[in-house]
Amino acid sequence: MNRVLVPLQMDGAMPLLGARVQQLDGQTMGTTWQVRWVGQGNGPQSQQAEAVRVAVQGVLDLVVAQMSTWLPGSDLDRFNRAGAGSRHVLPEAMADVLDAALWLAQVSGGAFNPAAGALVNAWGFGPSPRYTDPGFAPPDSEAVQLALARQDWRRLRWDRTKREAQQPGGLLLDFSAIAKGHAVDLVSRRLAAIGIGHTLVEVGGELRGQGLRPDGQPWWVDLETPPTCAGQAPLPTTRVALHGLCVATSGDYRRVYTHGGQRLPHTLDPRHGQPVSHGLASVSVVHTECLWADAWSTALTVLGVQDGLALARAHGVAALFVQREADGRFTETLSPAMEALAE
Numbered sequence: 001m002n003r004v005l006v007p008l009q010m011d012g013a014m015p016l017l018g019a020r021v022q023q024l025d026g027q028t029m030g031t032t033w034q035v036r037w038v039g040q041g042n043g044p045q046s047q048q049a050e051a052v053r054v055a056v057q058g059v060l061d062l063v064v065a066q067m068s069t070w071l072p073g074s075d076l077d078r079f080n081r082a083g084a085g086s087r088h089v090l091p092e093a094m095a096d097v098l099d100a101a102l103w104l105a106q107v108s109g110g111a112f113n114p115a116a117g118a119l120v121n122a123w124g125f126g127p128s129p130r131y132t133d134p135g136f137a138p139p140d141s142e143a144v145q146l147a148l149a150r151q152d153w154r155r156l157r158w159d160r161t162k163r164e165a166q167q168p169g170g171l172l173l174d175f176s177a178i179a180k181g182h183a184v185d186l187v188s189r190r191l192a193a194i195g196i197g198h199t200l201v202e203v204g205g206e207l208r209g210q211g212l213r214p215d216g217q218p219w220w221v222d223l224e225t226p227p228t229c230a231g232q233a234p235l236p237t238t239r240v241a242l243h244g245l246c247v248a249t250s251g252d253y254r255r256v257y258t259h260g261g262q263r264l265p266h267t268l269d270p271r272h273g274q275p276v277s278h279g280l281a282s283v284s285v286v287h288t289e290c291l292w293a294d295a296w297s298t299a300l301t302v303l304g305v306q307d308g309l310a311l312a313r314a315h316g317v318a319a320l321f322v323q324r325e326a327d328g329r330f331t332e333t334l335s336p337a338m339e340a341l342a343e
């Protein structure tokens, strides 16, 4: 292990001595979830485990029903299909996500764009067509221009107090870069609300840790690193104590295809309509809210090391950038807030 990140504050929670770490997992959002908690009972059949399963799956199903681009009839899908001028009162969690996403779109100069759905579809990363479909071809420049013309988030009228969003016509929301993180926060809070406060919640690689393990240790997690080629020196390991902290990683190696020798990852730069190509292999963000860890990691991936570092510094965001250099080696860059956690 080469680097250890620890929170700047402890929340004063006492460990549940003598209790055991329990674990459950399942499927959601085209990926997996896993929850660990400190509790009584013995194994996945216990009454408490059943209560945890119901609570977790209930929250995740709710997020999918609201914010999935993949579920026909979700609130997001209905907004996307609705006619110009129609008004939609959004459910609370979706309103929170939209509000955060619009703010980040603004401060990132459109690098993060919650209305990039048309572009995501054009590049084959939406429900249809899929880049994995036989005969799928990336969009030509005309198709990219058409998608760009449909992604201006500033056309969306948003009344936060009424939670009312107006479809300006043809705008396709896509919350895939932020909703998973929010789902992690909501699961963690739901468990706390039913009296389970020492938890490690994970959905598709995004994590949130609260409280302590029974031995008084925080939840230790190693950050995800990009895969290395054969013979290449492994990247340093970064181990983080998730005590009142979350971590999310966006990587260019997860959902990616190649065309004409070019890597086309699923993170798109909405400013010119192409998949990101500046060689950032991954960005991990540590934050007290997983919604923000998730959203920032995507935004910084689009911006690249130089601009991303400047924005992370300006907003005190703890970020670790892993850049794939021309010779295949990786170099790491830490934002000042991330350096502070490493001290």
Ligand code: AMP
Pocket (backbone or CB within 6 Å): 111, 112, 113, 114, 116, 120, 125, 174, 175, 176, 177, 178, 250, 251, 266, 267, 268, 269, 270, 294, 297, 298, 302
């Ligand atoms: P993540 O894995 O959190 O980085 O999210 C990636 C997903 O977010 C993609 O599969 C797209 O659905 C969507 N997406 C891609 N580019 C952007 C962007 N620039 N801003 C917001 N969402 C995006």
Ligand code: MG
Pocket (backbone or CB within 6 Å): 176, 177, 178, 248, 250, 293, 294, 295, 296, 297, 298
């Ligand atoms: Mg994200």
